[in-house]
Amino acid sequence: MLHTTPGFERIGEENAFAVLARATELAAGGMDVINLGIGQPDFPTPPHIVEAAVKALRDGHHGYTPANGILPCREAVARRTLATTGVDVSPENIMIMPGGKVTMFAAILMFGEPGAEICYPDPGFPIYRSMIEFTGATPVPIPVREENGFAFSADEALSLITEKTRLVIVNSPANPTGGVTPRAEIEKFAAGLERFPGTAVLSDEIYDSMTYDGEEHVSLLTFPELRDRLIVLNGWSKTWAMTGWRMGWSIWPDAICDKVRKLAVNCWSCVNAPAQYAGIAAIDGPQDDVEAMMAAFDRRRMLVVEKVNAIDGLSCRTPKGAFYAFPNISATGWKAKELASALLEKTGTATIGGPDFGILGEGYLRLSYANSEENIARALKRIGNFLAG
Numbered sequence: 001m002l003h004t005t006p007g008f009e010r011i012g013e014e015n016a017f018a019v020l021a022r023a024t025e026l027a028a029g030g031m032d033v034i035n036l037g038i039g040q041p042d043f044p045t046p047p048h049i050v051e052a053a054v055k056a057l058r059d060g061h062h063g064y065t066p067a068n069g070i071l072p073c074r075e076a077v078a079r080r081t082l083a084t085t086g087v088d089v090s091p092e093n094i095m096i097m098p099g100g101k102v103t104m105f106a107a108i109l110m111f112g113e114p115g116a117e118i119c120y121p122d123p124g125f126p127i128y129r130s131m132i133e134f135t136g137a138t139p140v141p142i143p144v145r146e147e148n149g150f151a152f153s154a155d156e157a158l159s160l161i162t163e164k165t166r167l168v169i170v171n172s173p174a175n176p177t178g179g180v181t182p183r184a185e186i187e188k189f190a191a192g193l194e195r196f197p198g199t200a201v202l203s204d205e206i207y208d209s210m211t212y213d214g215e216e217h218v219s220l221l222t223f224p225e226l227r228d229r230l231i232v233l234n235g236w237s238k239t240w241a242m243t244g245w246r247m248g249w250s251i252w253p254d255a256i257c258d259k260v261r262k263l264a265v266n267c268w269s270c271v272n273a274p275a276q277y278a279g280i281a282a283i284d285g286p287q288d289d290v291e292a293m294m295a296a297f298d299r300r301r302m303l304v305v306e307k308v309n310a311i312d313g314l315s316c317r318t319p320k321g322a323f324y325a326f327p328n329i330s331a332t333g334w335k336a337k338e339l340a341s342a343l344l345e346k347t348g349t350a351t352i353g354g355p356d357f358g359i360l361g362e363g364y365l366r367l368s369y370a371n372s373e374e375n376i377a378r379a380l381k382r383i384g385n386f387l388a389g
Contacts, residue, residue: 093252
């Protein structure tokens with residue numbers, strides 16, 4: 001028998017991919033499946049971005065690049081960061097990553113070990129907890145509550161930090177809830193962290209451009225007092241519909257920049273060369289497609305809220321960011337994962353049960369509105385009919 005290290009016995013996964021696989025299997029068998037499960041835009045990557053990658057290939061960009069990314073790509077990220085946050089970040093503090101998850105992996109690996117504690121949002125992206133447990137650190141959930149508009153509470157987050165806390169993870173706009181934490185709460189959180197100078201912070205800002213109803217995204221980069229221990233996660237996947245390109249970026253404090261560069265050298269060497277040129281085109285090129293996509297998401301968001309709230313037993317707060325709704329199903333009497341499974345198997349409607357995002361996800365489903373308005377309306381009619389018996 002092969003014996004792997006204990007970490008591999010603790011590692012979890014992202015169930016959205018399992019749901020996608022089952023939905024694909026059912027569709028291949030002839031079922032009419034509507035997928036409201038997977039968290040990726042249903043729009044194509046804008047053509048000028050694709051053409052930039054093709055040109056890079058034709059121009060001979062076929063080899064290795066620096067482990068932290070080509071300088072023009074890091075400079076493009078620095079320009080975007082300045083434009084969106086007002087903060088001037090050096091390209092030397094930027095890492096081009098093969099997707100957003102890799103920043104989580106690197107940061108949690110860097111700070112997690114037996115005896116350490118890492119705080120993370122619950123419900124939240126499942127890889128946070130999975131990676132924390134992989135390192136042997138103790139996961140400490142930061143509750144994200146519906147009654148708080150699915151924003152995290154600064155006081156509650158700060159109350160969970162102890163002398164063992166090595167890293168605190170926050171996410172706004174948030175997956176799976178669509179919650180956006182308001183400026184006042186972010187400011188209170190940043191001020192409170194002054195009491196814990198030895199605790200690093202990972203701010204997952206992958207949905208930074210996806211807000212609605214005048215809500216603003218407040219980056220933790222805008223707090224200079226945090227810069228020496230702040231890691232910011234961002235990337236191209238959501239904003240420019242580039243999930244399959246595996247293109248992310250992160251911003252690191254001076255003290256650990258070289259550590260993450262060395263991790264890259266040891267693990268993934270570098271990011272795909274032509275994809276980095278596509279990343280430059282995404283940031284510096286026209287944003288018309290991004291604006292059109294966000295307008296479509298806004299319409300779909302309101303359609304989801306309207307249709308869900310018309311179903312007996314369901315209630316749904318209006319999401320303020322990302323492209324997810326997180327309706328409350330507790331009045332139906334169903335457990336969330338059992339309902340998600342039944343909806344897929346019986347009606348061909350793919351959703352994700354709230355517990356796949358954490359202990360506090362029970363009583364909720366995640367609905368991704370990265371699908372057409374027609375399909376969203378059809379899917380919610382199916383859900384309503386199923387629950388009505």
